[in-house]
Amino acid sequence: MAENHQKPHAIMIPYPLQGHVIPFVHLAMKLASKGFTITFVNTQSVHHQISKAQQENSSSQDDIFAGARKSGLDIRYATVSDGLPLGFDRSLNHDQFLESILHVFSAHVDELVGNFVHSDPPITCLIADTFYVWSSMIANKYGLVNVSFWTEPALVLTLYYHLDMLKSNGHFGSQDNRKDIIDYIPGVRAIAPTDMMSYLQALDISTVAHQIMHKAFEDVKRADFIVCNTVQELESETISALHQKQPFYAIGPIFPTGFTKSSVATNLWSESDCTHWLDTKPHGSVLYVSLGSYAHASKHDIWEIAHGLLLSKVNFIWVLRPDIVSSNETDILPVGFNDDIKDKGLIVPWCCQIQVISHPSIGGFLTHCGWNSILESIWCSVPLLCFPLLTDQFTNRKLVVDDWGIGVNLYDEKPIMREEVSGNINRVMIETLADELRNQIKEVRKTLENALASNGSSEKNFNQFIKDLSAKVQEKHGQATWRRVDSSYNHA
Known part of the structure; x- marks a missing residue:
C-alpha cells in the first residue's frame, strides 16, 4: 500500500x-x-x-x-x-x-x-x-x-x-x-x-x-x-x-x-550589474529598454529607437543583445551614439531584468511584449511602451494597451519614425498620461497580488x-x- x-x-x-x-x-x-x-x-x-x-x-x-x-x-x-x-x-x-x-x-x-x-x-x-x-x-x-x-x-x-x-x-x-x-x-x-x-x-x-x-x-x-x-x-x-x-x-x-533574483541560473547571456548607475538617477526617471532574448529587429528600427531616445532627453538603460539584428551583424548603433548619450544612458548586452525593473529609478519599460516581461512589469507597477516583434507579442500588446490600459504603442503605423518614438516615450515617462498609466497598472498589480x-x-x-x-x-x-x-x- x-x-x-x-x-x-x-x-x-x-x-x-x-x-x-x-x-x-x-x-x-x-x-x-x-x-x-x-x-x-x-x-x-x-x-x-x-x-x-x-x-x-x-x-x-x-x-x-x-x-x-x-x-x-x-x-x-x-x-x-x-x-x-x-x-x-x-x-x-x-x-x-x-x-x-x-x-x-x-x-x-x-x-x-x-x-x-x-x-x-x-x-x-x-x-x-x-x-x-x-x-x-x-x-x-x-x-x-x-x-x-x-x-x-x-x-x-x-x-x-x-x-x-x-x-x-x-x-x-x-x-x-x-x-x-x-x-x-x-x-x-x-x-x-x-x-x-x-x-x-x-x-x-x-x-x-x-x-x-x-x-x-x-x-x-x-x-x-x-x-x-x-x-x-x-x-x-x-x-x-x-x-x-x-x-x-x-x-x-x-x-x-x-x-x-532567482537562486537558479536561467540567463543565456552574462548579466551586467546596473544597480550602481541606477542609484545615481532620480526616482521614476529611467526608461528601461529591452527587446527580449530571441526576436530580431531591423537595423532601421534600432536606429530610430536610438534617435528617439536622444530626442526624448530621458535617462535610459538599453539592453542591446549582441545578436538583436543578426548574429553576424555587429555594428548596430548610429555612429557616435555612445558619445551622444553621455551619462543619460547606459547600454548593456544583458542584465537581470527583475533587479532592474524593481529599482525605484525605473519609470517605464520599452518592451517587445514578451509575456514574462509584461507580468514582471505589472508586478513592479512600471507602465509599458509596446513594440511587438514576433509570435505572441502582438496579441500580448492588445491585452496591455487595449484591454488593460497599462501601456501605449511605440508607434501607430510603420515605418517607425524617431519623432513618434520620442513623443511616446515622453507620454509614458513625463506627461499627464504617465500618471494615469501608473494608477491603472497599480490596480492590475493588485489583481496579481490577490491571485497569489x-x-x-x-x-x-x-x-x-x-x-x-x-x-x-x-x-x-x-x-x-x-x-x-x-x-x-x-x-x-
Missing part, C-alpha cells in the same frame, strides 16, 4: 528558449516546495549557454539547481541533445533549428525519459511545454500523466487551439485572409486579425514553425491537464471557455520567491491542480498495476 502514496515525481522539459526556461524553473521550484521530486531537463545547448554566462559572472556551476537543493528542494538536473551540435548558430539558422526540434528532438527525449522512468521515486508525470509535438506519445509510452505547461496568456492559447475555426472562416491559411474582426472564438469577445500572433497573420503557412504549431495544438488536446502562467481575473472569459474543453489551471504569475494570496485564485488553482494530478497518478498507477497482474494471469 505504501507504493500508492509515493512521492510525486515530475520530469519537466521547457522549450529551449529563454522566455520558456524562466517560468519552467520557477514552476519546478514551486512544485518542489510542495513536496514533488523534479527532474528538470534543459537542452545541452541551453545548458551550455547558461554555463558560459555563469562563468563570465565568475560563478560557474554545472548543475543550475545545486543551490536549490541546498535549500532542501529535491530537484535533479539533466540535459538532452536537441539534435544539433553545440556550436551550431540556432539564432542565425532558425528554420534548421526548428526542423531539428520537430523531427529529431523527440527521439532524444524518448531515450532520456526511458532511462529516468524507473528512478527513485519513479517518474509519475511529464510536464512539457505546450509547443512540443510529442508529449502525448511519450506520456502514453511510459504511463505518465501528461501535463502541458503554457507559458503565455490564455488568449494566445485559445487562438492556436481554434486554428481550424479560424481557417474555415477564412481568417487564417488562405492567400487572401479576411481582414474583419474575429468574434466567433469561444471566450474571445472580438479580436482584429492584426492582433493575432505573427504566425497566424502569415500568408505562407508551409513553414516548419506552422508544422510545429499544427501538431502541437492538436497534441495539447490529448493532455490530461493544462497549466498556464496567467491570472484568472485578467482573462476570466477565455479561461472559462477553455475549461469547458479540458482541465485548465491559471496559476500565474509564476515568479521566484519574493520576486528577488493564500486564498487567491492562482493559489487555489495550483493546489487544485496538485490534488487532481495526484488523483490521476493514482488512477494511472492502478491501471499499470492491473495491466501487470492481467499480463501475469495471461501467462499463467
Whole structure:
C-alpha cells in the first residue's frame, strides 16, 4: 500500500528558449516546495549557454539547481541533445533549428525519459511545454500523466487551439485572409486579425514553425491537464471557455520567491550589474529598454529607437543583445551614439531584468511584449511602451494597451519614425498620461497580488491542480498495476 502514496515525481522539459526556461524553473521550484521530486531537463545547448554566462559572472556551476537543493528542494538536473551540435548558430539558422526540434528532438527525449522512468521515486508525470509535438506519445509510452505547461496568456492559447475555426472562416491559411474582426472564438469577445500572433497573420503557412504549431495544438488536446502562467481575473472569459474543453489551471504569475533574483541560473547571456548607475538617477526617471532574448529587429528600427531616445532627453538603460539584428551583424548603433548619450544612458548586452525593473529609478519599460516581461512589469507597477516583434507579442500588446490600459504603442503605423518614438516615450515617462498609466497598472498589480494570496485564485488553482494530478497518478498507477497482474494471469 505504501507504493500508492509515493512521492510525486515530475520530469519537466521547457522549450529551449529563454522566455520558456524562466517560468519552467520557477514552476519546478514551486512544485518542489510542495513536496514533488523534479527532474528538470534543459537542452545541452541551453545548458551550455547558461554555463558560459555563469562563468563570465565568475560563478560557474554545472548543475543550475545545486543551490536549490541546498535549500532542501529535491530537484535533479539533466540535459538532452536537441539534435544539433553545440556550436551550431540556432539564432542565425532558425528554420534548421526548428526542423531539428520537430523531427529529431523527440527521439532524444524518448531515450532520456526511458532511462529516468524507473528512478527513485519513479517518474509519475511529464510536464512539457505546450509547443512540443510529442508529449502525448511519450506520456502514453511510459504511463505518465501528461501535463502541458503554457507559458503565455490564455488568449494566445485559445487562438492556436481554434486554428481550424479560424481557417474555415477564412481568417487564417488562405492567400487572401479576411481582414474583419474575429468574434466567433469561444471566450474571445472580438479580436482584429492584426492582433493575432505573427504566425497566424502569415500568408505562407508551409513553414516548419506552422508544422510545429499544427501538431502541437492538436497534441495539447490529448493532455490530461493544462497549466498556464496567467491570472484568472485578467482573462476570466477565455479561461472559462477553455475549461469547458479540458482541465485548465491559471496559476500565474509564476515568479521566484519574493520576486528577488532567482537562486537558479536561467540567463543565456552574462548579466551586467546596473544597480550602481541606477542609484545615481532620480526616482521614476529611467526608461528601461529591452527587446527580449530571441526576436530580431531591423537595423532601421534600432536606429530610430536610438534617435528617439536622444530626442526624448530621458535617462535610459538599453539592453542591446549582441545578436538583436543578426548574429553576424555587429555594428548596430548610429555612429557616435555612445558619445551622444553621455551619462543619460547606459547600454548593456544583458542584465537581470527583475533587479532592474524593481529599482525605484525605473519609470517605464520599452518592451517587445514578451509575456514574462509584461507580468514582471505589472508586478513592479512600471507602465509599458509596446513594440511587438514576433509570435505572441502582438496579441500580448492588445491585452496591455487595449484591454488593460497599462501601456501605449511605440508607434501607430510603420515605418517607425524617431519623432513618434520620442513623443511616446515622453507620454509614458513625463506627461499627464504617465500618471494615469501608473494608477491603472497599480490596480492590475493588485489583481496579481490577490491571485497569489493564500486564498487567491492562482493559489487555489495550483493546489487544485496538485490534488487532481495526484488523483490521476493514482488512477494511472492502478491501471499499470492491473495491466501487470492481467499480463501475469495471461501467462499463467
